Amino acid sequence: MGQMDAILNLQAIPLGTAITAVVLVVLTLLIIRGYVNDHKRRSSGLPPPPEVPGLPLIGNLLQLKEKKPCKTFTKWAEEYGPVYSIRTGYHSMVVLNSNDVAKEAMVTRFSSISTRKLSNALKSLTFDKNMVAMSDYGEFHKTLKRHILTSTLGPNAQKQHRVHRDTMIVNISKQLHALVEKDPLQPVYLRNIFEPELFGLALKEVLGKDVESVYVEELGMTLSKGEMMKILVHDQMEGAIEVDWRDFFPYLRWIPNKSFENKIQHMCFRRKAVMEVLINEHRKRIERGEELNCYIDYLLSKAKTLSEQQMLMLLWEAIIETSDTTLLTTEWAMYELAKDPERQDRLYLEIQNVCGHEKIAEEKIIQLPYLSAVFHETLRKHSPAPIVPLRYVHEDTQVGGYYIPAGTEIAINIFGCNRDKKVWECPEQWQPERFLNGKYDPMDMHKTMAFGAGKRVCAGSLQAMLISCTAIGRLVQEFEWRLKEGEEENVDTLGLTTRKLHPMQAILKTRN
Numbered sequence: 395m396g397q398m399d400a401i402l403n404l405q406a407i408p409l410g411t412a413i414t415a416v417v418l419v420v421l422t423l424l425i426i427r428g429y430v431n432d433h434k435r436r437s438s439g440l441p442p443p444p445e446v447p448g449l450p451l452i453g454n455l456l457q458l459k460e461k462k463p464c465k466t467f468t469k470w471a472e473e474y475g476p477v478y479s480i481r482t483g484y485h486s487m488v489v490l491n492s493n494d495v496a497k498e499a500m501v502t503r504f505s506s507i508s509t510r511k512l513s514n515a516l517k518s519l520t521f522d523k524n525m526v527a528m529s530d531y532g533e534f535h536k537t538l539k540r541h542i543l544t545s546t547l548g549p550n551a552q553k554q555h556r557v558h559r560d561t562m563i564v565n566i567s568k569q570l571h572a573l574v575e576k577d578p579l580q581p582v583y584l585r586n587i588f589e590p591e592l593f594g595l596a597l598k599e600v601l602g603k604d605v606e607s608v609y610v611e612e613l614g615m616t617l618s619k620g621e622m623m624k625i626l627v628h629d630q631m632e633g634a635i636e637v638d639w640r641d642f643f644p645y646l647r648w649i650p651n652k653s654f655e656n657k658i659q660h661m662c663f664r665r666k667a668v669m670e671v672l673i674n675e676h677r678k679r680i681e682r683g684e685e686l687n688c689y690i691d692y693l694l695s696k697a698k699t700l701s702e703q704q705m706l707m708l709l710w711e712a713i714i715e716t717s718d719t720t721l722l723t724t725e726w727a728m729y730e731l732a733k734d735p736e737r738q739d740r741l742y743l744e745i746q747n748v749c750g751h752e753k754i755a756e757e758k759i760i761q762l763p764y765l766s767a768v769f770h771e772t773l774r775k776h777s778p779a780p781i782v783p784l785r786y787v788h789e790d791t792q793v794g795g796y797y798i799p800a801g802t803e804i805a806i807n808i809f810g811c812n813r814d815k816k817v818w819e820c821p822e823q824w825q826p827e828r829f830l831n832g833k834y835d836p837m838d839m840h841k842t843m844a845f846g847a848g849k850r851v852c853a854g855s856l857q858a859m860l861i862s863c864t865a866i867g868r869l870v871q872e873f874e875w876r877l878k879e880g881e882e883e884n885v886d887t888l889g890l891t892t893r894k895l896h897p898m899q900a901i902l903k904t905r906n
């Protein structure tokens with residue numbers, strides 16, 4: 395996912411005389427690879443996926459420069475079908491664009507497609523796959539996933555953390571009321587209030603306590619919560635899509651790319667400095683006998699074989715994953731509702747009928763099918779992870795009736811699956827009602843492909859649903875939302891996930 399977005403920033407490729415010699419060798423290697431694969435494919439009796447024509451050596455890189463790769467992939471699917479292959483420099487990549495083939499890859503053929511293919515930036519930022527989401531499938535992955543589910547994200551852990559989510563919603567509501575009272579005509583940036591609260595919730599789940607500021611000796615300064623959020627979340631999300639042209643031309647990896655390396659190292663250094671201070675403070679707390687129900691306490695007592703660096707990465711992973719995609723989903727849902735007064739009214743009436751004068755609470759979600767439909771329709775239209783982090787085929791396999799040799803990268807285009815005209819009527823339109831036609835189980839978390847599927851399915855889907863649905867419900871229960879003039883056009887996204895480029899601005903009216 396990072397690699398592909400990074401193509402947008404593709405730098406000029408250094409072509410020197412040394413490279414001219416390499417070019418010949420590479421072309422020869424490509425021809426040999428093609429010949430060997432073709433021979434194996436013939437004996438499998440399966441055809442290769444259709445190829446999107448590209449240029450020698452660089453393949454399809456230039457065609458991916460213009461727009462978001464998920465959009466280009468979706469456009470190509472109209473011409474080449476749901477499975478096709480492209481070349482990103484030296485690498486072959488198969489792109490999957492429909493629910494059927496995506497599920498086949500993630501479930502039926504999982505054993506052959508369960509490892510990750512990381513860009514150089516992601517290799518450094520994940521400390522070489524030391525986190526649940528970026529590790530290769532195996533014992534290490536299974537153990538880590540069990541830890542995060544048992545301590546934090548599974549149904550029982552979520553019950554225990556309920557108090558933090560309830561507090562967060564109350565805080566958000568209070569701050570919005572204060573802003574509207576102060577100046578009812580002043581547009582409100584929901585993100586400015588929601589994001590620090592969500593980050594605070596992440597800190598409570600991971601460390602047991604919210605942290606307002608922290609002195610970091612290595613950086614020589616006291617960081618506010620906003621500055622911590624920048625170092626631990628925003629900078630890292632930016633780093634994840636940093637391009638290293640050597641990703642596409644591994645045979646040139648002997649050429650240094652210092653500006654890239656320095657940038658990533660700087661991000662890793664700052665993250666480590668902040669995380670170490672936070673971890674050390676909580677170690678001291680635990681030593682004083684003050685144990686809390688949170689991820690760090692769990693890992694320190696139950697996962698003693700983890701190294702310091704692994705512990706740091708796992709704790710940071712839970713912080714960044716909590717802070718990003720749930721915010722995006724909630725902000726996009728509120729954007730769509732603020733744009734669409736009829737659907738906003740329909741949701742408000744549903745909540746009134748079920749909750750009356752009481753504030754919406756998590757246990758009511760099951761009785762609010764339109765609210766669930768709003769959540770899932772937002773995940774469909776604005777899929778927060780538009781492309782599943784790249785997978786790698788580690789043994790010859792097949793998908794959609796096509797032969798896929800070992801060594802191929804697999805891009806699962808969730809955006810494309812969720813906009814497939816064969817599955818979704820008017821996929822460009824935001825219509826929550828599409829989930830209310832009796833075809834869908836109201837509580838099914840996987841009505842769309844937004845959370846992935848199979849053994850690597852998202853571990854945080856329950857938490858995302860609980861937070862996002864309660865927040866959307868409460869925000870609509872307490873205020874009438876209308877977009878600020880001109881805001882309707884602001885649909886661009888930024889980065890690895892579908893973060894709204896322009897934070898939504900809305901005018902709020904308190905409901906009586």
Ligand code: HEM
Nearest residue numbers: 526527715716719720778779844845846850852853854858
């Ligand atoms: C609306 C919100 C979210 C969406 C759309 C989403 C989507 C995804 C997707 C597409 C994957 C990749 C699946 C694959 O590789 O096959 C994933 C993995 C993962 N997500 Fe989420 N996610 C969300 C929220 C969260 C939250 C709140 C957390 C936790 C704090 C979280 C933790 C994880 C973890 C740990 C994995 C790795 C699972 C594995 O590799 O086994 N996610 N998510």
